[in-house]
């Protein structure tokens with residue numbers, strides 16, 4: 238049996254920080270409202286000349302270093318993003334060029350569930366002997382598709398990138414992945430193409446409270462599905478590394494798992510919602526802080542536009 242083992246993690250956050258207080262100055266909102274409704278205090282915002290591939294490249298360098306491999310050992314790059322540098326080529330190809338290596342590289346688009354989808358695909362390559370060292374990246378520059386005059390969206394989103402190196406191993410790594418989609422709800426959370434309309438740009442539109450209810454119910458189900466598939470019980474999970482959309486969603490998942498919030502890696506207060514980047518950013522923080530230790534069982538889960546949702550159960 239071949240497993241995909243995480244042997245390195247890395248992350249990158251742009252330097253500029255946008256606080257709730259900063260947003261109070263330009264929007265009809267308050268630090269109190271944002272904190273109590275979302276858990277967010279601040280988020281990182283990329284410079285205009287900093288592309289998604291730049292964020293992804295920095296996170297990849299860290300992951301490669303922590304895995305103690307050469308970049309040339311990587312034989313596949315999968316990058317999850319909703320904010321590619323260009324329509325084409327894929328941002329994964331741009332990162333491959335920056336790393337100066339030669340290997341297949343492609344993007345996948347599943348919005349906030351993107352990193353789970355990418356892990357799932359990488360694991361299939363590994364299990365079929367098609368790759369031995371895979372660089373899996375989640376990177377997003379959500380500020381580039383956020384309307385900063387829309388208070389329902391401007392407060393939520395942030396920029397960043399996280400990356401992991403997966404390596405073929407006989408020791409348990411990814412135990413299972415579960416991915417889902419239901420395209421019927423596309424208009425509840427989407428970025429319509431508005432560019433052709435004068436004065437409009439492509440920006441996120443979301444019916445937040447409807448998305449919220451759907452997310453909580455669906456994440457409840459994915460927890461059950463993941464535990465059942467692995468014949469595990471709630472108490473077998475050491476850490477939840479969730480997509481960071483709203484602290485109230487994270488609390489609902491912890492409640493479902495009958496788990497203290499101290500076992501959930503929380504970055505939303507400092508990162509906001511970084512879409513595909515949020516899980517690998519949280520994973521890297523969990524590892525670097527010493528919270529996540531070898532041989533522990535990690536549940537990653539996400540919900541996002543599409544709708545898409547999914548989970549990965551990992552022996553770290």
Ligand code: UT7
Nearest residue numbers: 266267270274349388389392445446448449452482483541
């Ligand atoms: O990651 C991808 C998936 N995305 C998610 O999972 C996001 C899920 N949704 C959410 O996190 C929450 O729905 C939001 C944080 C987006 C909104 O929180 P909410 O508690 O669902 O608020 P709401 O949309 O029901 O709005 C409640 C009130 C409204 O005012 P009225 O109609 O009650 O007078 C809004 O106009 O809050 C108002 N409001 C705000 N007030 C101050 C909305 N945004 C703001 C704001 N500041 N920024």
